[in-house]
Amino acid sequence: MAKLYFYYSAMNAGKSTNLLQSDYNYNERGMETILFTPKLDNRFEEGKIHSRIGLHAKAIAFTADFNLLACVQEQRVTLKKLACVLIDEAQFLTKEQVGQLSDVVDTLKIPVLAYGLRTDFLGNLFPGSQHLLGWADEVSEIKTVCHCGKKAIMNVRVDENGHAVTHGSQVLIGGNDTYLATCRKHFKQMQAESKNRLAESEASASIDA
Numbered sequence: 155m156a157k158l159y160f161y162y163s164a165m166n167a168g169k170s171t172n173l174l175q176s177d178y179n180y181n182e183r184g185m186e187t188i189l190f191t192p193k194l195d196n197r198f199e200e201g202k203i204h205s206r207i208g209l210h211a212k213a214i215a216f217t218a219d220f221n222l223l224a225c226v227q228e229q230r231v232t233l234k235k236l237a238c239v240l241i242d243e244a245q246f247l248t249k250e251q252v253g254q255l256s257d258v259v260d261t262l263k264i265p266v267l268a269y270g271l272r273t274d275f276l277g278n279l280f281p282g283s284q285h286l287l288g289w290a291d292e293v294s295e296i297k298t299v300c301h302c303g304k305k306a307i308m309n310v311r312v313d314e315n316g317h318a319v320t321h322g323s324q325v326l327i328g329g330n331d332t333y334l335a336t337c338r339k340h341f342k343q344m345q346a347e348s349k350n351r352l353a354e355s356e357a358s359a360s361i362d363a
Contacts, residue, residue, distance in 0.1 A: 156259045156260075156262075156263045156264055156265040156266075157259060157265055157266075157290075157291035157292055158255055158256055158259045158265075158266045158268070158286075158289065158290045158291050158292075159265070159266065159267045159268065159290060159291065159292050159293075159294070160244065160268050160270070160283075160286040160287065160290035160292070160293045160294070161267065161268070161269045161270075161293075161294050161295075161296055162269075162270055162271065162272040162283060162286075162287075162293070162294075162295060162296070163271070163272070163295060163296035163297065163298060164271070164272075164298055164306040164307055164308060164309050164335035164336075165271065165298075165309050165333045165334070165335040166298060166333075166335050167296045167297065167298035167306075167335065168296060168298070169242070169269040169270065169271075169296055170203055170209075170242055170269070171209060172269060172296060173189075173203065173240050173242055173267065173269045174203060174209045174210070174211055175209075176238070176240060176267055177189060177211060177238075177240055180237050180238050184235065185235050185236075185237035185238070186233045186234075186235045186236045186237060187236070187237060187238045187239070187240060188214065188225075188226060188229050188233070188236065188238075188239045188240070189203060189211055189212065189213035189214065189240050189241075189242065190213055190214050190215075190216050190222065190239070190240070190241045190242065191203050191213040191214070191215055191216070191241075191242040191243060192215070192216060192217075192242070192243045192246040193215040193216060193217050194217075194246065203242045213242065216251075218246075218248050218251075220251070221254060222239075222251050222254040222255055222258070223254035223255075223257045223258055223261075223262075224254075226239055226258050226262065226264065227262070230262070230264075236264060237264070237265075238264065238265050238266070238267060239255070239258055239264055239265070239266045239267070240266075240267045240268075240269070241255070241266065241267070241268040241269065241270075242269055242270075243269070243270055243271075244268035244269055244270030244282050244283070244286060245270035245271045245272075245280035245281075245282045245283045246270070246280070246282055247268070247270075247281070247282030247285070247286070248281060248282065249281060249285045251282070252282060252285040252286055252289055253285075253289070255268065256289055259291075268282075268286055268290070269296075270282060270283055270286070271283065271309060272287075272307075273308065273309060274309065274324045275309050275310060275311035275319060275322075275324075275326075275333070276320070276324075277308060277341065278324070280324070298335050299335075300335065300336045300337035300340055301334075301336070301340070302337060302339075302340060304337040304339070305337060306335035306336050306337055307337065307338060308335070308336050308337070308338055308340075308341035309333050309334070309335060309336075310333065310334040310335075310336050310340075310341055310344050310345075311326065311332060311333055312332065312333070312334055317344075317347070317348050317351065318344035318345050318347065318348040319348070320345055320348050320349055
């Protein structure tokens, strides 16, 4: 029976590697797949999924107004052995697109594997992840570790000095130089240190004025 799966993690846990391994497993058995990746992730070539260990594969780049269900229906005409749909960076899906993926499962009877972050650099749920957590048949965590050795569940955005960023837009594409995966304790610690540093800087500026 087809299901909607959501695999989530903190940064650098190997989500894309897991996705590409799943894709390879299907292809090795003679089954066809469709891969999607968000167009806004411009770190690499558009329409390609890259993993940190060097694996990559072609994918269809989607935007916020892209109809995933219609695309799968169209692709299914030529892909006679279509067995699975895989979504990279699923946190960037809209609520409507999560609904479309559920229709791929419920109407077309094709399993969907979505991989993404659960929360942003402030600990807030991404829209796509929020709705996948609510709508997915199965939810699984891909685990990674904090520098202290505990399980990392948070994503810290850092500046050029390695200090936590505590404000800004939810979406900022970046890699190891922009984000750290940490446990909750160190996430809160880094956030507090940055806020204290900002308060001290503002107080010093006020005195100098």
